[in-house]
Each structure stands twice: as C-alpha cells, then as structure tokens.
Amino acid sequence: MAFEKSPVSAEGVENLVFGAPGTLRAERAVAELRAGRPVVLHSEKGDVAVLALDTATPAIYEAFMAASADRGMLYLTPPRAKVLGLDAPSGALVPAAGLDYHSLCQLGYMRSSAAPMKWSAGTPLAAQSALLARVALLLPAILVADIQPDEPLFSACIVVMADDVEESYRGAAQQFQEVARTPVPLKNAGTCEFVIFRGGFAQRDQLAIIVGKPDFNQPVPVRVHSSCITGDLFGSLKCDCGDQLNSGLQILGELGGGILLYLDQEGRGTGLASKMRAYGLQHQGLDTVDADAHLGFGGDERRYEAAVAMLRGLGVHSVELLTNNPAKIAYLSASGIEVLARVPVEGSVTTENENYLRTKVARSGHIMDVDTMIERNS
Numbered sequence: 001m002a003f004e005k006s007p008v009s010a011e012g013v014e015n016l017v018f019g020a021p022g023t024l025r026a027e028r029a030v031a032e033l034r035a036g037r038p039v040v041l042h043s044e045k046g047d048v049a050v051l052a053l054d055t056a057t058p059a060i061y062e063a064f065m066a067a068s069a070d071r072g073m074l075y076l077t078p079p080r081a082k083v084l085g086l087d088a089p090s091g092a093l094v095p096a097a098g099l100d101y102h103s104l105c106q107l108g109y110m111r112s113s114a115a116p117m118k119w120s121a122g123t124p125l126a127a128q129s130a131l132l133a134r135v136a137l138l139l140p141a142i143l144v145a146d147i148q149p150d151e152p153l154f155s156a157c158i159v160v161m162a163d164d165v166e167e168s169y170r171g172a173a174q175q176f177q178e179v180a181r182t183p184v185p186l187k188n189a190g191t192c193e194f195v196i197f198r199g200g201f202a203q204r205d206q207l208a209i210i211v212g213k214p215d216f217n218q219p220v221p222v223r224v225h226s227s228c229i230t231g232d233l234f235g236s237l238k239c240d241c242g243d244q245l246n247s248g249l250q251i252l253g254e255l256g257g258g259i260l261l262y263l264d265q266e267g268r269g270t271g272l273a274s275k276m277r278a279y280g281l282q283h284q285g286l287d288t289v290d291a292d293a294h295l296g297f298g299g300d301e302r303r304y305e306a307a308v309a310m311l312r313g314l315g316v317h318s319v320e321l322l323t324n325n326p327a328k329i330a331y332l333s334a335s336g337i338e339v340l341a342r343v344p345v346e347g348s349v350t351t352e353n354e355n356y357l358r359t360k361v362a363r364s365g366h367i368m369d370v371d372t373m374i375e376r377n378s
C-alpha cells in the first residue's frame with residue numbers, strides 16, 4: 001500500500017521536535033539559572049531580569065547590578081520573610097544596592113541575619129521567578145530587577161512568560177511515555193517489574209515498580225515514595241524513609257501486589273543540596289520545617305503530577321494508598337485518582353529520628369502515633 005506523506009508545516013515541525021514552546025522556554029530558563037546566568041521573566045505588567053543567588057558569584061552579581069543600573073532587589077519568599085520577622089504574606093523585596101554579595105546571601109538564606117530596614121511587598125512576578133529557581137533545584141533566594149522589554153544589556157537572556165512555569169506542570173506538558181519495562185528480582189519483594197516513564201516538566205525519568213500481579217480492575221495498592229538518598233540508599237537514621245521504602249514493598253506484596261512509584265523528589269522537592277543545607281541547620285537545633293523555612297522553602301514543595309500521569313499511564317484510576325501523609329491523599333484525589341483507603345506505612349523510631357517524626361505529626365499533619373510506635377518497638 002502506498003504511504004502518503006502529509007505535509008508538515010514549519011510550526012508543526014517545531015512542535016514535533018521541541019514540544020510545547022512555553023515548556024521549552026521554562027526548561028531553558030531553568031538550565032540558565034543553574035549555570036549562573038540571568039533570565040528574563042515577561043508579563044503584561046512588565047519584565048524582570050532574574051538571577052539565582054545559589055549559582056551566582058560576586059562578579060556575576062556586580063555585573064547584574066551594573067546592567068540593571070542598581071535596580072536589583074532581593075526577593076525573600078513568604079517563609080524566609082517570616083523567619084526574618086517581617087509581616088509579608090506575599091514575600092518581601094529588599095533593595096540590593098549598596099549590599100555586597102556576602103551580605104546579600106546572609107539576608108537571602110543564612111541563619112544569622114537581621115531583618116532588613118527597607119523592604120516592600122513581594123510581587124507575583126518575583127514569586128514566579130522564585131518558583132523557577134525552585135524548579136532548577138536552587139534556593140529560592142533570587143535577585144529581580146525591573147527592566148524595559150528591549151533592554152540591550154539583557155537582550156541575550158532567555159525570555160520566559162510569567163505563566164510558563166506553572167503551565168508546564170499542567171496539561172499536555174505532563175504527558176509521560178513508558179520507555180522501558182523489565183523484570184528485576186528484589187531481595188525482599190520477589191521479582192518485580194520496573195517501568196520507566198519519561199516526560200513532564202524538566203524531563204526527569206521516573207520509576208514505577210509493579211510488585212506481584214495486582215488486579216487492575218480492583219482498587220490497586222499504591223505507595224507514592226519520594227526519593228531520599230540518605231535514608232533509602234545509605235540507611236541514614238535521621239529519617240524513616242528507608243524503612244518506609246522496604247515496608248512499603250513488603251506491604252504491597254502482602255496485599256497481593258501493587259505499585260510503588262519512586263519519585264525523583266529529594267528533600268521534599270527542594271533537591272539534595274538544599275536538603276543537606278537544611279540538615280546543617282538541623283544540627284544547630286532547628287526542626288525540619290524551620291530549617292527549610294530558613295532557606296526560603298515552604299513545609300513541603302512536592303508536586304504529584306508525575307505520579308498521577310504514571311498511574312494513568314499504567315491504567316490505574318482507583319487506589320489504596322500506602323501513606324501517613326494526608327497531603328498525598330488530597331493531591332491524588334484532587335487530580336481524579338480515587339483514593340478508596342489509606343494503609344499506614346511505619347518505620348522504626350530511633351534516637352536520631354524521633355524528633356523528626358514528632359515534627360511530621362505536629363507540624364505537617366502526618367497520621368502517626370509515635371509513642372505507640374516506640375512501645376511496639378521496645
């Protein structure tokens with residue numbers, strides 16, 4: 001049979017090759033920020049040049065301030081502003097002119113910092129810029145400078161539309177494709193099927209592990225587990241993640257099979273570097289939530305679009321969720337995955353993780369009874 005080629009427009013080719021343009025811009029901007037280069041965020045209300053402190057250097061900072069005629073402002077996210085004692089529910093903007101790079105970092109994310117004397121309320125554009133830095137797995141401490149759309153000194157920068165980042169989490173941008181599926185024999189869970197998905201914003205490969213032979217016509221037991229390299233891989237005693245990973249796999253087997261989604265979301269979505277910085281602050285006596293707030297992060301920065309897309313890709317619409325975290329149940333339910341039951345997944349309590357577990361209950365609403373867990377272990 002003759003194969004008829006359909007003509008492809010230039011725009012069609014671009015979409016075919018590069019994906020949705022908004023997502024592409026956001027992904028390029030993320031790469032630029034990680035490389036320590038500024039990007040421009042554009043909205044109808046104006047443009048801002050953005051620089052992430054995490055990857056900048058004193059020289060880049062000085063060049064940024066010179067190019068923006070000293071208009072650079074340090075954006076403090078709402079949690080960071082609160083840590084500094086500011087009443088700033090939308091975050092705060094602090095003029096950077098006159099501050100050297102070290103003082104700026106001090107104010108942006110370090111522990112011993114006094115509240116700034118001069119500040120104004122944060123803007124939506126600054127908040128979107130900080131979101132971009134977070135997606136880049138950088139601290140949300142950023143510099144923003146109002147610029148003209150045609151400002152020549154920033155003309156080489158990648159321009160992102162203000163809505164690109166949030167849009168990238170939605171709709172077509174969240175399509176995942178299964179790229180590999182293979183059996184892997186696991187020590188404690190028998191031979192499982194490892195399914196690799198690719199897609200979504202930032203294009204990280206994600207892993208679904210099918211334990212046993214779950215019945216996909218019934219609610220499927222599912223564990224949505226966020227990566228914790230310290231706990232899962234190295235057996236760190238500071239958290240319960242490694243235990244939860246193992247008991248999660250075991251419970252799935254006992255329930256007749258199920259799925260474990262292993263999400264690339266180190267440090268509750270803040271990234272490994274920020275998690276280790278937070279550990280540094282925890283060694284100084286802060287709890288897990290306050291340590292993250294010092295760095296400018298909210299209590300939990302994770303999103304579960306990838307989990308929802310993978311479940312859909314596997315043909316799962318109704319689940320029994322293995323978790324102690326009500327936020328996971330709420331997120332999946334709001335995304336159209338029916339959560340019919342919750343199955344608790346507990347790790348063991350150690351001297352090193354007891355406070356962490358109690359903080360999860362007291363400040364993050366996790367459903368756990370730490371005292372009963374201690375009694376059961378003893």
Ligand SMILES: Nc1nc2c(ncn2[C@@H]2O[C@H](COP(=O)(O)OP(=O)(O)OP(=O)(O)O)[C@@H](O)[C@H]2O)c(=O)[nH]1
Binds near residue numbers: 266288322323325366
């Ligand atoms: N920022 C930060 N992240 C941490 C810390 N300790 C562990 N984590 C991360 O916390 C997340 C824990 O993931 P999960 O076990 O899936 O989630 P959970 O919120 O405990 O919920 P359930 O285990 O389902 O009850 C992982 O991303 C870890 O890397 C910490 O002290 N600070």
Ligand SMILES: [Zn+2]
Binds near residue numbers: 231
């Ligand atoms: Zn952990």
